[in-house]
Amino acid sequence: MKRKNIFILGIALLMVLIPRAVWASEGASPESNAIAIDAVWTLLAAFLVMFMQPGFALVEAGFIRAKNAANIIMKNVMDFAAGSIVYFLIGFAIMFGIDKAGIIGLSGFGMSGTFEHLGLSFPIWVFLMFQTVFAATAATIVSGAVAERIKFGSYLIFSVLITAVIYPVVGHWIWGGGWLASLGMIDFAGSTVVHSVGGWAALVGAFLLGPRLGKYSKDGKAAAIPGHNITLAALGVFILWFGWFGFNCGSTVSGTSPDIGLIAVNTNIAAAAGAVGAMLYSWIKYRKPDVTFTLNGALAGLVGITAGCASVNPMGAIIIGLLAGVLVTVSVQFLDNKLRIDDPVGAISVHGVCGAFGTAMVGLLAVDGGLFYGGGASLLLTQIIGIAAVFVWVIVASFIVFGAIKAVMGLRVSEEEELGGLDINEHGMNAYADFMIKS
Amino acid sequence: MKRKNIFILGIALLMVLIPRAVWASEGASPESNAIAIDAVWTLLAAFLVMFMQPGFALVEAGFIRAKNAANIIMKNVMDFAAGSIVYFLIGFAIMFGIDKAGIIGLSGFGMSGTFEHLGLSFPIWVFLMFQTVFAATAATIVSGAVAERIKFGSYLIFSVLITAVIYPVVGHWIWGGGWLASLGMIDFAGSTVVHSVGGWAALVGAFLLGPRLGKYSKDGKAAAIPGHNITLAALGVFILWFGWFGFNCGSTVSGTSPDIGLIAVNTNIAAAAGAVGAMLYSWIKYRKPDVTFTLNGALAGLVGITAGCASVNPMGAIIIGLLAGVLVTVSVQFLDNKLRIDDPVGAISVHGVCGAFGTAMVGLLAVDGGLFYGGGASLLLTQIIGIAAVFVWVIVASFIVFGAIKAVMGLRVSEEEELGGLDINEHGMNAYADFMIKS
Amino acid sequence: MKRKNIFILGIALLMVLIPRAVWASEGASPESNAIAIDAVWTLLAAFLVMFMQPGFALVEAGFIRAKNAANIIMKNVMDFAAGSIVYFLIGFAIMFGIDKAGIIGLSGFGMSGTFEHLGLSFPIWVFLMFQTVFAATAATIVSGAVAERIKFGSYLIFSVLITAVIYPVVGHWIWGGGWLASLGMIDFAGSTVVHSVGGWAALVGAFLLGPRLGKYSKDGKAAAIPGHNITLAALGVFILWFGWFGFNCGSTVSGTSPDIGLIAVNTNIAAAAGAVGAMLYSWIKYRKPDVTFTLNGALAGLVGITAGCASVNPMGAIIIGLLAGVLVTVSVQFLDNKLRIDDPVGAISVHGVCGAFGTAMVGLLAVDGGLFYGGGASLLLTQIIGIAAVFVWVIVASFIVFGAIKAVMGLRVSEEEELGGLDINEHGMNAYADFMIKS
Amino acid sequence: MKKIEAVIRPGRFEELKVALKTQGVTGMTTYNVMGRGKQQEVKQYYRGQELQVDLFPKLKIEIGCPDEQVEKIVQLILEICKTGQIGDGKIFIYPLEEVIRISSGEKNLDAL
Amino acid sequence: MKKIEAVIRPGRFEELKVALKTQGVTGMTTYNVMGRGKQQEVKQYYRGQELQVDLFPKLKIEIGCPDEQVEKIVQLILEICKTGQIGDGKIFIYPLEEVIRISSGEKNLDAL
Amino acid sequence: MKKIEAVIRPGRFEELKVALKTQGVTGMTTYNVMGRGKQQEVKQYYRGQELQVDLFPKLKIEIGCPDEQVEKIVQLILEICKTGQIGDGKIFIYPLEEVIRISSGEKNLDAL
């Protein structure tokens, strides 16, 4: 067998099983290799992003009480499962179908028709895979904020609709050739597209649901409701940090891009700075370094750098991370004590607030076009327009969807169910059958 | 340093440490790059598949009682450890050694001799790595079904023998140029080769061991024995889902293959559909969406799509997943209540039953050759022959091996040890020393 | 759009967001592709190595008591977070800056200036990313040995200093063109550079801190202090095993290297042999296969093979692994009973002792240059010189740093804080708020 | 002296604790128990198997107190923990012969 | 009234619970304890260190009942929980002065 | 016979257990409880919210023993568990009417 014929290689024995034409049967070329590198990179990144799902699941589970752990797990499994199907059927078409007036895509439902207008070199499936895991990320953010009290069925319906419509519309605006893309908004890997969308939807959900029983005393003071497994929550954060390399670096959708190294460094160092920022702030403010804030801080740094990971330099990434780390703790306190919106895991602050913050910071710190680098205020302005537009759309759409669900079937479990826990009442089981659970 | 000389690059400083000739010292060529892409892809996929080991470990641990958690963990560590060595020494030779009569390979024990007949472009080690983690997967499936009552030593011996002989023989038949490969059976990534083999061996093990104490009341009614950590079990499922991308997409053993994107999409959507199918079915049947069935359903979808992931389209994948999700819950009930075979984690249903199901579905849904696509019944027939042959071989071989172990040293721990837990009695410790365990 | 123009591809829609020049705008070439493959490989390996952080966190958390779990988690998060920043600012420059007398690098602080002397083909950021996660690994080893009693602040300071100075100096000697590199020392992926450095620093820390309260009875007998979550510890080991593929295979910093397959096989089989070795040894010695020793054994195998993973053959890897597995259990006992140094997780034995052992074994088993392969004693001698030099440097430096911290602010929490647990006393919370914790 | 043992709904405990404190009763010992009175079994399904849940999680509070405080404490418990539904819990009262404070060696009423 | 406290092998509980129910005894409170009577220590190794295990997991059941039921319940426990081996457990009987059902305020025999 | 109930600092238990054994007292039942006497609340912050910690983890030991052993055991507990600080714990002594060893059916003093 000659070296040259690598495309008819593989394992001869397995060849029977490979039913389709290989890449370029006429032989390897620099072009076909470059396409392969891009495809391999994009897929591996997609796998990493998919792995963020258990990251979210663990953070959310760890930050809430043991009696609701199986329920939150179930929500996380199902938003990814249902989301994968619905994004395949509807979401992708809205996001990347042929553009209508810069507002929405409207071709390719069920992956039918052509996606030639995307100008992809590799098969559309590679791109679909990558976009599916992004869509699922947006959906999964919501579950944390509405945890411990939302009905399972109601949650599922919202989850399907955010993946089918609410998120893809924003995605179309910014990544699908829509009006914000035309304005030149920079949201490289989705601080706004993915995280703020999830965060603002979470805000609406948590607001409409109201706080958990016992969260506020009669005199309105917020109580601490400690999470049941900080070890697992931390594992979740590490998994997210790991998966985020796929999220940000993979957003080049190209392994031949020379930017991937810088993006990785920026991503990592912003997360690091976020953890440091939150830890120091909580240490000073509460006399002890707070573990859950530090964990939130790392995520805040990651969310913050997502928009600008390919536009800023590492110093910029450190600044974004540090500030996001502080911002997230301030924001959690603000929601808790001032707005009285009960978000058990800090999802609104981490994803909504820090997503918007990170997107805005690109306007200041982008090496190419940022205000601090002499690029003037125009990029900053564009960013702010984008942030505001997405905020308005998501809040309005979520109000309609959550509101309709509330009207039709109710959002919240009964008081008794909430006290007894969603695990036993919604799923007939306990997550930790063998352990004594403290009351 | 010239751009061109990239092959003598790397980090100059590190070069001292690289003792061997680099890929193609005469310079990069499209061919050498394509080989490198294939090697990189195959290795990364192998790493992902290796990571399925903790996935299995967590699902199994989470679904059983706390008093046996360290024991199941230990079994999972050791079947991979012992399996890696024994597959290197024996298994690979039987599976990929030079064919004897379509039945068995018989050259290359201890990786000696040549493997030129495989026609691999990249070094044999890449392929060995990939195949090792597959072999370990087959072995590890068994531990769940025999959990909470099998002797540690007895389990280890079976585990070594399945990896050394039982699995490689099947592997040879279907992937190693054996008689089923010649018939044209399609089992792309191993619904049958890996999963059914594990599942049928699990069936024999669980049957010979008998049910756990307390599983059946005197009047023969099956009792529920809740798992001790659903959060970890769910993490295990997510890890498996993640690793499965390596399992299926990596089975191209080629990153230059244009199929990898479609395979990824099919894999993901079948898992999603499996979770949806199992959830809906359990919701209707038991009035509540069952968490552990949903988790099993996702795995069932993955097992089901494994055979046909490169042959069906995403719609086919959804169908396979949905049906597998329903099938797994029906099968678990059937084993529990009708056959009275006690499988604590559902391994027989997930891997054995859904593996066979998925393999058969290729005969219907393969775009190229499937009955529903006008390909006639011949592929379906071939698939069924393959399923049946593997079933017979594994059942017979497992009966012999498990039976011999039972005769010589016994399979099951004493009643007292079972009641007290395998952790304390087989390993002298508890998995959760600091926690109060409910009785 | 022509196939050829793959470099201006990507998704047309996303292009707006990609602010920088792509790899080689003039088109794909074999050279540019090879660079891309190397960059992709190195980055993916770096991500895997980063994922070792939760591996360490879980092993350490699982092996200690529940009352200190959040604290150890916090230390693991923070050493990676703080370490990433400080290595960016200082460590990388010391390790890979322009060499001074073979002792230290002194250029490129804050990644300023040029790193042309490294002769890298891909952007420096790729390399920085890879090196950052290695540096963090060295730091994180220490936390396990000093667990359950060191002050959080004191730990953090040491952690920053090991990443900024102690580790980079050794890195420079062996990987940065320093004097040990010149001698021809082989430490491919860092048995000595990373693991021994961490292990010896851990030794000093554990020694200066003294044993945990209750570890030794009045008559000097060591007590067992069981870990609180063996399931999570095992997950940690599996994660480390998984990440180690990135650690060792990625150390080629080249995906076009033909060695990556062999390195993967060696890594895997040494880990397997380590687990087997430790299990068998403990089974014989204590009549039961010890779970935590088996877990340590797998890690010992991995640490042991790290130096020689590209120099030995799989048989050599099995030997190294088996011996390391036995060695680690002997060493743990020796430290516990003879030296009375209390290392809750076995970090000193796993990383320090087995790191040195593995480095030495290269001198015997390297196919090219090893004593057993007729290469004479010179390589062995070099290896031993390297081991000794690193031992002396790390011990002395750690004594100075830990000693200074002890003198200035104290190392150890108060007796009362230790009894009550570091979680509540250092961070004001419990890791498992909902569970009854046994006393 | 008496020992009052109250088995209550866990969700009621916080309020009770605060109320007791306002009455000057701080000494108490609590732990989780599983129990059942006349409360009905609940049928659950786990993996499709019926599961009779006939023990429910409760919180037990033990309070050692002088005879004359018993009534007040019982009243308080009834007030706060009563929803009128089965499952509210029960109060048991035992004779208590001696109490000793370990830190001081004080005995009986001085020790409470 | 009496309080019966039985410390038994956890594995025997399910059967005992069912048997008690057939006798009309449903009221009970249970929790996990660690205990030891004359049962021998067991030597274990953890990471090579000897570990004296001298407390064993047991289940404690508390049943408040009228005086005349005591004997029947004790008999039932002896019947079901006795294996004849050391470690079977122990039964303790205490005087119980008062019982109050929280949901209704009923007292004593009415409350049981 | 009496039942001695001691609520102590968990950290003191190992030593106490050994000391009791040297006195021939091995029978005991232990479990974890949360409790409070006159010990002061501690203020903690969790995610920036104030958290009043007013129940502390303690270990409860129950020992059934003949009347004449009570004093010896109480002395031992005082000796070993007393640090002089509030929070050391408390000892409660109750009347115990009957004890039965399940494995043999032996009663009262024979059963202890």
Ligand SMILES: Nc1ncnc2c1ncn2[C@@H]1O[C@H](COP(=O)(O)OP(=O)(O)O)[C@@H](O)[C@H]1O
């Ligand atoms: N006879 C009894 N002996 C011991 N504990 C009891 C008894 N009756 C009730 N309890 C405890 O009180 C708790 C609450 O009882 P509840 O169901 O309210 O009683 P009832 O239904 O008789 O009012 C039970 O969960 C159990 O722990």
Ligand SMILES: Nc1ncnc2c1ncn2[C@@H]1O[C@H](COP(=O)(O)OP(=O)(O)O)[C@@H](O)[C@H]1O
């Ligand atoms: N004197 C005692 N005081 C308190 N609890 C006891 C006493 N003796 C035994 N127990 C409890 O009863 C359980 C079972 O005791 P067991 O070992 O069967 O006693 P024996 O060996 O005296 O028959 C013990 O684990 C312990 O919890």
Ligand SMILES: Nc1ncnc2c1ncn2[C@@H]1O[C@H](COP(=O)(O)OP(=O)(O)O)[C@@H](O)[C@H]1O
């Ligand atoms: N009156 C009481 N009733 C029941 N338990 C008590 C009482 N007083 C104290 N305890 C228990 O004893 C433990 C130790 O009490 P401690 O704080 O030392 O008491 P004091 O401060 O009164 O000396 C408490 O945590 C609690 O569990």
